[in-house]
Amino acid sequence: MKSSSEFYLDDVVIRLVQFSVAWAVVAMAAGVYLAAELIWPTLDFGQYWLSFGRLRPLHTNGIIFGFGVSALMTTAFYSVQRTSHVKLFTPGLAWFCCYAWQLIVLLGGLSLLAGYNTSKEYAELEWPFDIAIAIVWVCFGIVFFGTIATRRIKPIYISNWFYGALIIVIAMLHIVNSLAIPATALKSYSLYPGAQDAVVQWWYGHNAVGFLLTGGFLGMLYYFLPKHAGRPIWSYRLSVVAFWAFVYSYIWAGPHHLHYNAIPEWVQSLGMVMSIILLAPSWATMINGIMTVSDAWEKLRTDPALKFIVLSLAFYGLATFEGPMMAIRSVNVVSHFTDWTIGHVHSGALGWNAMITYGTFYFLVPRLVGGELYSVRLANVHFWLALAGTMLYIMSMWGAGVSQGLLWLSVDQIGELSFSFKDIMASMTPYYALRLIAGIIFLLGTILMAYNLYKTIQGRQASKVEIPAVNPAYGIS
Amino acid sequence: MSQAIFNYLLFRSLYEPVSAFEQLAKVDPSPAGILLRYSLWLLLLPPVFAFIGATNFGWRLGAAEPLRMETSELALISVGYLLVLVFGLVSTALISCWMAKTYGANTSLGRHMALITIVGQPLAVASVAHLFPHVFINMLVLIPTMIWSMYLLYKGIPIALQTPPERGMLMASSLVGWLLVAAVSLLGLSMGLWVAGVGPLLGV
Numbered sequence: 001m002k003s004s005s006e007f008y009l010d011d012v013v014i015r016l017v018q019f020s021v022a023w024a025v026v027a028m029a030a031g032v033y034l035a036a037e038l039i040w041p042t043l044d045f046g047q048y049w050l051s052f053g054r055l056r057p058l059h060t061n062g063i064i065f066g067f068g069v070s071a072l073m074t075t076a077f078y079s080v081q082r083t084s085h086v087k088l089f090t091p092g093l094a095w096f097c098c099y100a101w102q103l104i105v106l107l108g109g110l111s112l113l114a115g116y117n118t119s120k121e122y123a124e125l126e127w128p129f130d131i132a133i134a135i136v137w138v139c140f141g142i143v144f145f146g147t148i149a150t151r152r153i154k155p156i157y158i159s160n161w162f163y164g165a166l167i168i169v170i171a172m173l174h175i176v177n178s179l180a181i182p183a184t185a186l187k188s189y190s191l192y193p194g195a196q197d198a199v200v201q202w203w204y205g206h207n208a209v210g211f212l213l214t215g216g217f218l219g220m221l222y223y224f225l226p227k228h229a230g231r232p233i234w235s236y237r238l239s240v241v242a243f244w245a246f247v248y249s250y251i252w253a254g255p256h257h258l259h260y261n262a263i264p265e266w267v268q269s270l271g272m273v274m275s276i277i278l279l280a281p282s283w284a285t286m287i288n289g290i291m292t293v294s295d296a297w298e299k300l301r302t303d304p305a306l307k308f309i310v311l312s313l314a315f316y317g318l319a320t321f322e323g324p325m326m327a328i329r330s331v332n333v334v335s336h337f338t339d340w341t342i343g344h345v346h347s348g349a350l351g352w353n354a355m356i357t358y359g360t361f362y363f364l365v366p367r368l369v370g371g372e373l374y375s376v377r378l379a380n381v382h383f384w385l386a387l388a389g390t391m392l393y394i395m396s397m398w399g400a401g402v403s404q405g406l407l408w409l410s411v412d413q414i415g416e417l418s419f420s421f422k423d424i425m426a427s428m429t430p431y432y433a434l435r436l437i438a439g440i441i442f443l444l445g446t447i448l449m450a451y452n453l454y455k456t457i458q459g460r461q462a463s464k465v466e467i468p469a470v471n472p473a474y475g476i477s
Numbered sequence: 478m479s480q481a482i483f484n485y486l487l488f489r490s491l492y493e494p495v496s497a498f499e500q501l502a503k504v505d506p507s508p509a510g511i512l513l514r515y516s517l518w519l520l521l522l523p524p525v526f527a528f529i530g531a532t533n534f535g536w537r538l539g540a541a542e543p544l545r546m547e548t549s550e551l552a553l554i555s556v557g558y559l560l561v562l563v564f565g566l567v568s569t570a571l572i573s574c575w576m577a578k579t580y581g582a583n584t585s586l587g588r589h590m591a592l593i594t595i596v597g598q599p600l601a602v603a604s605v606a607h608l609f610p611h612v613f614i615n616m617l618v619l620i621p622t623m624i625w626s627m628y629l630l631y632k633g634i635p636i637a638l639q640t641p642p643e644r645g646m647l648m649a650s651s652l653v654g655w656l657l658v659a660a661v662s663l664l665g666l667s668m669g670l671w672v673a674g675v676g677p678l679l680g681v
Binding site for chain 2: 290291293294297300301310311313315317318321322326330333334335340391392398399403406410412413415418424427428430431434
């Protein structure tokens with residue numbers, strides 16, 4: 001009889017899928033509510049906790065840290081076992097990461113609603129949460145790198161390089177950016193003064209986008225796309241080159257968030273140039289993904305999830321082109337502080353992050369429980385809802401953003417501003433209504449997926465998957 | 478190019494796109510013939526409508542007063558618009574032809590040119606909305622039209638280029654990626670030109 005140590009640990013993976021989907025529904029619902037508030041501001045009913053300023057960080061933190069990080073933990077824990085041919089290192093610590101992370105997101109979210117906020121974007125949580133995040137993140141690193149250290153196979157597969165970069169760089173960014181002097185139990189002041197604080201914040205902020213929402217999800221892509229396609233990645237060499245180019249160039253791109261601000265111009269120019277260079281590794285990965293899937297077209301007949309991944313690559317291509325373009329100073333001067341930026345973020349968040357996660361979950365969950373997906377038809381409906389919602393969202397924000405940029409900067413012949421800020425914002429209502437509809441459509445799709453996955457898991461346990469023997473040619477003796 | 482396929486492209490593709498795609502699958506038209514006799518005339522519509530609309534009503538961006546520009550400025554913008562559209566159509570046809578090898582589709586450039594023209598045709602016709610250049614009204618007209626065009630792209634590739642529907646779906650998705658990039662490039666290019674002094678007077 002085989003001992004239990006020869007089976008992968010997948011219970012924690014299923015639990016993380018459930019948390020991730022739950023956060024997706026909650027945080028997207030918060031986003032839809034915020035979209036409605038921008039049309040009908042009285043929807044806050046005079047309650048501080050329902051105000052835009054408090055709900056907005058709940059929405060972003062819920063998506064990035066609740067939905068996104070839970071999905072990354074899910075796929076990292078699943079794939080690192082398969083690519084290392086061992087069970088997760090310290091299973092107890094993996095369970096601790098799973099639950100402790102959810103507790104941080106839950107309590108952190110409540111603290112945001114209560115008004116405790118550092119005012120640093122995507123790093124709004126106050127110092128006790130920052131310390132807790134650092135501890136759990138280090139534990140995540142111990143589980144992940146411990147599994148790699150105890151692997152039975154020599155090569156470290158490319159997805160693990162991306163997950164590894166995610167863990168190391170996010171730890172570095174989070175700890176450095178969160179350094180602060182606590183004043184009370186839930187109030188602190190940043191260690192960095194003035195413009196330096198802004199530079200550190202956007203070094204963190206853009207690389208959170210880079211190493212978490214891009215790098216981490218590329219780890220997901222590199223493992224699950226070849227699995228979906230049933231063939232190896234098109235060019236392994238290109239994936240390794242793209243990894244190092246990505247890691248090297250992304251870390252410099254943050255200052256493009258601070259164009260025309262009180263930081264040295266050369267720092268802005270550096271951020272702009274490195275952002276443009278980033279296009280090369282980003283598109284190398286996109287081409288690698290597209291070419292991998294191009295020979296696996298028969299799979300589209302049987303795999304409803306593959307469509308999500310194919311489309312996520314198209315939106316990845318869009319977002320990674322749009323970002324460098326918006327980092328060019330002469331474009332940024334018009335686009336910055338407009339809704340085009342919101343549209344750009346959502347072309348990445350909805351089109352890339354959410355789509356690839358949905359595709360992965362539809363692939364993963366039936367395999368985890370050893371059954372079939374409850375409804376392929378619902379998954380197909382979800383696909384079209386997700387596509388329609390994303391397109392409508394992007395288009396409405398393009399329209400709003402370009403109009404805002406033009407109107408804000410328009411001057412008459414004597415150099416006076418032609419339009420008032422208040423009037424411009426009042427004229428945005430139709431675009432915001434379109435965005436609300438887009439958000440509702442996308443949320444509806446996510447709820448369908450939650451139901452579909454719930455019915456797939458219902459009454460089932462994680463199936464026991466035996467760890468296969470390693471080919472001696474690749475094994476660690 | 479036979480007169481029959483020309484008629485299909487000209488009229489039937491608007492209301493019977495599938496039969497137009499089926500007809501297209503039987504011929505290999507000349508790319509220059511498609512471009513000069515058909516596509517170019519369609520591509521003229523949006524800039525002409527935009528010019529007429531902007532001269533009469535100004536750009537209506539939602540604020541109380543429309544944004545008005547000199548006629549010469551508007552003519553320059555319209556010529557730029559036409560050049561970008563021609564570049565967009567030709568480059569998309571070339572890219573589609575290049576992608577066809579990967580997806581086992583027909584590689585006749587003329588057929589790709591005709592297919593992209595059929596796909597873009599509803600957008601060219603819907604650009605009649607430019608006659609009243611209110612951004613939101615134009616979006617309301619052009620977004621559903623764009624969805625229809627995307628449907629034509631996904632539907633048309635497997636039929637006109639004779640590839641299995643699944644491979645056609647992959648090829649169409651790759652082209653959507655390119656078209657999204659082209660669309661956002663147009664926005665970026667416009668902003669770059671505005672900042673450089675072409676177009677509306679901006680305080681930058």
